[in-house]
Amino acid sequence: DIQMTQSPASLSASLGETVSIECLASEDIYSYLAWYQQKPGKSPQLLIYAANRLQDGVPSRFSGSGSGTQYSLKISGMQPEDEGDYFCLQGSKFPFTFGSGTKLEIK
């Protein structure tokens, strides 16, 4: 199975700060990478797919980049509603696998 190593495990940011979360795949996943946000008690919400395509309705302060084995999610200007857990998901090979998650909080 492809292992997705996500970092950091937790992060606190001030309002307006730019934040980055990383995912490292154990092998090339050919940009088949998605990012999700999850609020407590809720289901995951798709932010980015294909490494850098913004899902409809997601604010433009969210962006994704990367290729091969290294990918990142950037939030340009932290907002209060951005608090939550973030997960990456690889869709290159079965079984699909998720990163372990990043808890993002307001400082």
Add this chain to the structure above:
Amino acid sequence: QVQLKETGPDLVQLTQTLSITCTVSGFSLTTYNVHWVRQPPGKGLEWMGAMWNGGGTDYNSAFKSRLSISRDTSKSQVFLKMNSLQTDDTAKYFCARSFNYGSYVMDAWGQGASVTVSS
């Protein structure tokens, strides 16, 4: 409006079988795929398997032969059945729709069904 809703038992006895139904609306099961993903309390997400729009299935081998996914397109329902439950199967079980962009990405999720496995 795209919606998915999971219904199933809150509590299942050790070694028994879990059955959860995902009822969808706003899209057709013959056009979109439906996946099952679970999340143990306070932990990360685990992909379990998928029902493809053509009727085929794929499973995470971590569940070996315990897991079965089926559907009834006339009722817009997808079913998860998993046997020989253990305490570490306690989790919230989500169904999610996916679309194909070259790979598959889950773009709409149900609210999840919380299941506790009790001894």
